[in-house]
Amino acid sequence: MSGNLSDSSTPSTQEVAQLSSGARLRNFVIAIAAILLSVSIFIGFRTETAPGLLTAMAEDAVPLETALSNGKPTFLEFYANWCTTCQTMAPDLETLQQQHSDQINFVMLNVDNSKWLPEILQYRVDGIPHFVFLSREGTAIAQTIGEQPRSVMQANLVALADGTPLPYAQATGQTSAFTAPVSPDKTSKTDPRSHSSQVVD
Numbered sequence: 001m002s003g004n005l006s007d008s009s010t011p012s013t014q015e016v017a018q019l020s021s022g023a024r025l026r027n028f029v030i031a032i033a034a035i036l037l038s039v040s041i042f043i044g045f046r047t048e049t050a051p052g053l054l055t056a057m058a059e060d061a062v063p064l065e066t067a068l069s070n071g072k073p074t075f076l077e078f079y080a081n082w083c084t085t086c087q088t089m090a091p092d093l094e095t096l097q098q099q100h101s102d103q104i105n106f107v108m109l110n111v112d113n114s115k116w117l118p119e120i121l122q123y124r125v126d127g128i129p130h131f132v133f134l135s136r137e138g139t140a141i142a143q144t145i146g147e148q149p150r151s152v153m154q155a156n157l158v159a160l161a162d163g164t165p166l167p168y169a170q171a172t173g174q175t176s177a178f179t180a181p182v183s184p185d186k187t188s189k190t191d192p193r194s195h196s197s198q199v200v201d
Contacts, residue, residue, distance in 0.1 A: 051081040051087060053090045053094065054087065057090065057093065061106050062074075062106060063107070064076075064119070068138045070105065071136055073103075074133075074134035074138070075106050075131065076108075076109065076134060077106075077129055077130070078111050079111065080111050080128055088147060089148070092150040096154060096157055100157050100158075126179065129146065129147070130143065130145050131144045131148075133156065133160050141169075142156070152168045
């Protein structure tokens, strides 16, 4: 009788193999689910971080009024939080700002803020990111538009700090389209933007 109990309570080799196979399959499914969840969280985190990084950089930027009066050359960026090219370049620009902020003013102007409309019109900003390099006296010496490789930005910033000609002046890369919210001549009836006097803050 004790032998029968022992036989009924001990799983057969086939049952052990089925249990082991089921456990392996379950662990495999859990591992795949964990990997997919990690990837989706990582992608979501990066998407959420890019506009946040732009905001943080803008908060740390030198005010334009200060930059125009402190005797240092200035790197001026026109950007918007929704601009995917601006978001793509933000990590490289943050690193360059950390490396060169003792020699160069880093100024960020959000094109969605009507306060910067005079500067948007002055520098003819029609695509972002739009970069303007200003001399120590505040005179525009070069402009680049759109996505730029970090090496190009680095070379331009080194030249700006040294007061030498920028090697990649007037460079153009991928941009996000932008149209100034009002025209310089509000009385013009032929200007296609004359109907739009509303500016988003």
